Amino acid sequence: MHVCAHNPTGVDPTPKQWEEILDIVKTKNHFAAFDSAYQGFASGDLEKDAYSLRLFAKHTDNIMLFQSYAKNFGLYGERVGCVSVITNSPAEKEIAMTRIKTLARALYSNPPIHGARIVDIILGDKELTKMWHEDLKMMSGRIM
Numbered sequence: 535m536h537v538c539a540h541n542p543t544g545v546d547p548t549p550k551q552w553e554e555i556l557d558i559v560k561t562k563n564h565f566a567a568f569d570s571a572y573q574g575f576a577s578g579d580l581e582k583d584a585y586s587l588r589l590f591a592k593h594t595d596n597i598m599l600f601q602s603y604a605k606n607f608g609l610y611g612e613r614v615g616c617v618s619v620i621t622n623s624p625a626e627k628e629i630a631m632t633r634i635k636t637l638a639r640a641l642y643s644n645p646p647i648h649g650a651r652i653v654d655i656i657l658g659d660k661e662l663t664k665m666w667h668e669d670l671k672m673m674s675g676r677i678m
Contacts, residue, residue, distance in 0.1 A: 537599075538583040539572035546576055552586045556593055566590050571602040574670030595622040598630075603653050606670060612649025613642075 535555070538546050547555060559566050568590070573583045590597055602615040619630045656662045 535566065535568050535586070537568050537570040537573060537587045538576035538585075541571070544576075547586070549585060549589075552589055555586075556590055559590070560594065565596055565598070566594060567598040567600070569600050569602075571605050573601075574606050574667065578671035580667060580670070591620055596620065596626070603649065607649070607653055607656070607666075609649040609652065612646050614646075614649035614653055 536546075540546055558564075568587050570584075570587065574580050576583045587597075587599060597620040599618040599620075600615065601618065604610050604612065604614060607614065617634055619627070619634075621627050621630065656666050
């Protein structure tokens with residue numbers, strides 16, 4: 535599922551619709567995987583755009599998040615992003631970590647580091663993060 539700014543439609547479920555989706559996922563015991571490539575572009579608000587993910591994290595124990603910084607940091611071609619797993623099981627954590635490391639090793643041995651350093655510098659500095667967030671607000675609704 536897309537956390538926000540669904541690609542290709544750009545249409546997001548409302549909070550009520552996300553709650554209904556959550557109920558279905560829980561009822562059917564589905565595993566929830568989220569793609570977050572446009573956080574900040576849908577509404578201009580990082581917190582608001584993360585609503586669906588935070589809702590699921592609050593009410594479920596098994597979530598996977600694929601996060602890309604290519605779009606909201608303008609780092610196309612740098613393969614900058616991360617995968618996160620939420621689980622309440624230490625055994626499941628170890629299984630997930632082993633699988634992720636195996637996949638990462640097979641896909642690339644030494645990924646580009648420049649883009650990751652740029653994201654780390656920006657998100658590691660309160661003033662730079664604030665400036666980046668302001669830019670996202672300005673761009674929201676203009677890029678998709």
